[in-house]
Amino acid sequence: MDYHSPASFTEASALAAATTGVTRFLAGGTDVLVQLRSEMVTPDLLIDIKKIDGVSDITRTGDGGWTLGVAVTGAEMSEHGELGREWPGIVEAMDLIGSTQIQGRATLTGNLCNGSPAADSVPAMIAAGVTVTVTGPDAERIVPVEDIPTGPGKTSLARGEVISAVNIPPRGQNGGDAYLRFIPRTEMDIAVVGCGVSLRLDGDNVTEARVSLGAVAPTVLLVEDCASAIIGTALDDAALDALAAAASAACNPIDDKRGTIAFRTEVAGVLARRAAKIAYARAKGEQA
Amino acid sequence: MSKLHVSTTVNGDSVEFLCDPRETLLDCLRDKLNLTGAKEGCGTGDCGACSVTVDGRLVCSCLMLGVEADGKDIATVEGMADGEELHPLQQKFIEYAALQCGICTPGVLVAAKALLEKNPNPTEEEARYWLAGNLCRCTGYDKIIRAVMDTAADMREAS
Numbered sequence: 305m306d307y308h309s310p311a312s313f314t315e316a317s318a319l320a321a322a323t324t325g326v327t328r329f330l331a332g333g334t335d336v337l338v339q340l341r342s343e344m345v346t347p348d349l350l351i352d353i354k355k356i357d358g359v360s361d362i363t364r365t366g367d368g369g370w371t372l373g374v375a376v377t378g379a380e381m382s383e384h385g386e387l388g389r390e391w392p393g394i395v396e397a398m399d400l401i402g403s404t405q406i407q408g409r410a411t412l413t414g415n416l417c418n419g420s421p422a423a424d425s426v427p428a429m430i431a432a433g434v435t436v437t438v439t440g441p442d443a444e445r446i447v448p449v450e451d452i453p454t455g456p457g458k459t460s461l462a463r464g465e466v467i468s469a470v471n472i473p474p475r476g477q478n479g480g481d482a483y484l485r486f487i488p489r490t491e492m493d494i495a496v497v498g499c500g501v502s503l504r505l506d507g508d509n510v511t512e513a514r515v516s517l518g519a520v521a522p523t524v525l526l527v528e529d530c531a532s533a534i535i536g537t538a539l540d541d542a543a544l545d546a547l548a549a550a551a552s553a554a555c556n557p558i559d560d561k562r563g564t565i566a567f568r569t570e571v572a573g574v575l576a577r578r579a580a581k582i583a584y585a586r587a588k589g590e591q592a
Numbered sequence: 593m594s595k596l597h598v599s600t601t602v603n604g605d606s607v608e609f610l611c612d613p614r615e616t617l618l619d620c621l622r623d624k625l626n627l628t629g630a631k632e633g634c635g636t637g638d639c640g641a642c643s644v645t646v647d648g649r650l651v652c653s654c655l656m657l658g659v660e661a662d663g664k665d666i667a668t669v670e671g672m673a674d675g676e677e678l679h680p681l682q683q684k685f686i687e688y689a690a691l692q693c694g695i696c697t698p699g700v701l702v703a704a705k706a707l708l709e710k711n712p713n714p715t716e717e718e719a720r721y722w723l724a725g726n727l728c729r730c731t732g733y734d735k736i737i738r739a740v741m742d743t744a745a746d747m748r749e750a751s
């Protein structure tokens with residue numbers, strides 16, 4: 305295994321493009337090291353992106369959004385304050401990952417690129433409309449988070465492509481987001497179902513919504529039917545019922561010891577309902 | 593495989609070592625620097641027996657490569673006592689018998705110290721969540737938590 309710590313994303317991309325062997329980027333390493341130690345994946349080339357300038361920065365953009373460097377850890381996101389006041393769902397989803405020790409290392413980008421359908425930060429990012437900047441050998445492109453995972457452990461990134469930034473849109477007025485997951489315990493477990501909701505209100509009515517489900521299909525889902533179930537409503541009981549039904553209908557889960565198909569399908573509806581209520585309260589400026 | 597040269601600071605001392613890029617910081621601490629306080633319980637980030645701080649941040653040394661330690665400031669359980677003078681947490685762990693086999697203890701101590709530096713007045717719930725990544729198969733956690741809470745109270749009084 306060759307280890308490199310390039311000084312720029314262009315260099316990182318060139319290194320990755322020049323090899324035919326197994327390549328991994330090293331952000332927090334909380335997936336890479338586990339896979340390395342258990343001999344699941346021994347990369348031929350390991351490219352540590354943490355020496356690149358700016359990778360630990362959380363920056364306000366001109367339009368009122370945020371750019372997060374790809375090495376920003378969960379702990380740094382939680383400690384930021386302003387980011388979590390605007391996007392509590394994203395920050396809480398990230399904060400659910402692992403223990404204090406894992407929080408000191410784990411990143412949004414690593415969570416996304418590891419490609420787990422149960423990755424906690426991913427539904428929250430998709431609901432929020434987060435995009436990533438991808439640096440390739442020839443060009444840079446901006447990709448919505450929902451277009452990155454293509455299956456368990458698989459992404460749409462081509463050889464030589466590396467994510468160079470996480471772009472969070474401006475929260476704007478009357479918006480709120482939330483992420484909830486179901487696990488059998490209170491800490492240190494993998495989501496049986498996860499649900500992220502972000503919405504915007506005009507008065508009492510939902511004008512924009514995005515709903516995303518994790519751990520109920522081979523990739524994290526953006527569920528349009530859930531959004532349409534609540535847009536134009538004041539999130540009354542009928543809208544919540546329609547939301548829950550749409551969430552359950554979108555599920556195509558696995559059956560395993562963590563949760564049966566029937567259980568995951570039911571819980572997806574329950575979590576969508578609860579997360580939507582929290583996002584709604586937050587959009588109203590209420591504590592939730 | 594050529595070895596990489598790493599210069600780092602461990603418990604305030606500058607140290608250098610050569611390592612294979614696959615070796616973890618835990619391997620390097622234990623096998624190259626003879627700092628065997630950090631333990632390998634699982635090697636997969638689940639148990640926290642290998643906890644150390646890196647630039648003040650609590651991490652699992654089993655999930656970090658030795659080469660990543662280059663230029664960093666590492667603190668392990670060996671740096672907690674001041675010579676013969678135990679850290680208040682260490683004293684309290686003895687007083688409360690907050691350990692049995694002791695395998696988890698170095699990691700718990702490093703993690704608890706990091707907690708009290710960040711939050712000198714944690715609630716019991718905050719302490720339990722903070723230490724959720726430090727597994728103990730012996731004590732049932734209660735004595736650990738009581739020792740941490742009591743140390744926090746003493747340290748607040750002393751400061």
Ligand SMILES: Cc1cc2nc3c(=O)[nH]c(=O)nc-3n(C[C@H](O)[C@H](O)[C@H](O)COP(=O)(O)OP(=O)(O)OC[C@H]3O[C@@H](n4cnc5c(N)ncnc54)[C@H](O)[C@@H]3O)c2cc1C
Nearest residue numbers: 329331332333334335336402411414415417423424467637
């Ligand atoms: C004890 C423990 C508990 C955990 N609990 C949870 C949990 O509750 N929920 C959860 O979702 N996950 C959990 N995880 C998994 C893991 O911590 C997360 O997926 C984490 O966010 C990964 O981030 P990282 O920075 O450590 O990624 P790394 O391990 O550094 O990288 C992961 C993958 O992303 C790729 N990658 C990294 N950076 C880039 C980049 N810039 N461009 C392109 N590809 C890149 C790497 O090549 C690799 O394939 C847990 C892990 C452990 C060890």
Ligand code: FES
Nearest residue numbers: 633634635640654
């Ligand atoms: S040995 Fe590192 S967490 Fe268990």
Ligand code: FES
Nearest residue numbers: 692694728729730
């Ligand atoms: S004292 Fe034995 S594992 Fe904690």
